[in-house]
Amino acid sequence: MGGAAGKLESPETKLEAKMVEAMQRRACKGTAIKSFNSIILKFPKIDDSLRNCKAIFEQFDEDSNGAIDHEELKKCLHKLGVCFTEEEIGDLFKACDIDEDMGIKFNEFIVLLCLVYLLKDDAVEFEAKSRVGVPNLEATFEILVDAFVFLDKNKDGYVSKNEMVQAINESGEHSSGTIATKRFEEMDWDKNGSVSFKEFLFAFTTWVGIEDE
Numbered sequence: 362m363g364g365a366a367g368k369l370e371s372p373e374t375k376l377e378a379k380m381v382e383a384m385q386r387r388a389c390k391g392t393a394i395k396s397f398n399s400i401i402l403k404f405p406k407i408d409d410s411l412r413n414c415k416a417i418f419e420q421f422d423e424d425s426n427g428a429i430d431h432e433e434l435k436k437c438l439h440k441l442g443v444c445f446t447e448e449e450i451g452d453l454f455k456a457c458d459i460d461e462d463m464g465i466k467f468n469e470f471i472v473l474l475c476l477v478y479l480l481k482d483d484a485v486e487f488e489a490k491s492r493v494g495v496p497n498l499e500a501t502f503e504i505l506v507d508a509f510v511f512l513d514k515n516k517d518g519y520v521s522k523n524e525m526v527q528a529i530n531e532s533g534e535h536s537s538g539t540i541a542t543k544r545f546e547e548m549d550w551d552k553n554g555s556v557s558f559k560e561f562l563f564a565f566t567t568w569v570g571i572e573d574e
Contacts, residue, residue, distance in 0.1 A: 376456050
């Protein structure tokens with residue numbers, strides 16, 4: 362499961378454990394998504410919604426250097442009205458700063474916001490849509506959570522290659538094994554054979570074309 366053995370107390374693993382728990386709770390509610398194709402059909406809408414986050418990103422990138430540093434992130438989360446401890450903020454920062462350049466770039470920021478949405482799954486607490494002026498953001502994050510729940514057939518909080526094959530098979534794709542393998546490899550960037558929600562989100566920002574600008 363997620364290759365966590367041997368580093369149980371690392372910040373990354375503690376955060377991942379929380380994500381897995383949140384995803385398992387969320388999986389109990391089921392998913393409205395019936396096929397991988399239906400996820401792909403939502404790409405343009407998701408793309409538009411995520412790009413609308415650019416204004417929020419620029420608002421919190423106070424020194425306009427193209428990245429949000431640790432202090433800027435703390436202010437951002439405070440403005441969003443979500444309460445995290447210092448340790449949790451540090452863990453989130455480390456988890457999303459994948460190139461370890463001590464700054465959260467735009468695509469990393471989208472992943473971070475979605476993780477915040479998942480971890481704070483009380484809709485009353487997550488009021489970002491009204492606070493930062495992106496009305497469709499919650500709905501978009503809900504689609505991304507739903508998509509992961511659809512792929513995670515055994516509800517263990519990770520997506521395996523077999524689950525990816527099964528999901529694409531259900532869409533009736535020809536040569537589904539090849540497509541599934543390619544999609545899975547794009548998601549599994551630490552090459553440990555299972556995909557966490559964070560890895561899925563990073564792959565998703567690439568699929569809809571949100572790269573570092």
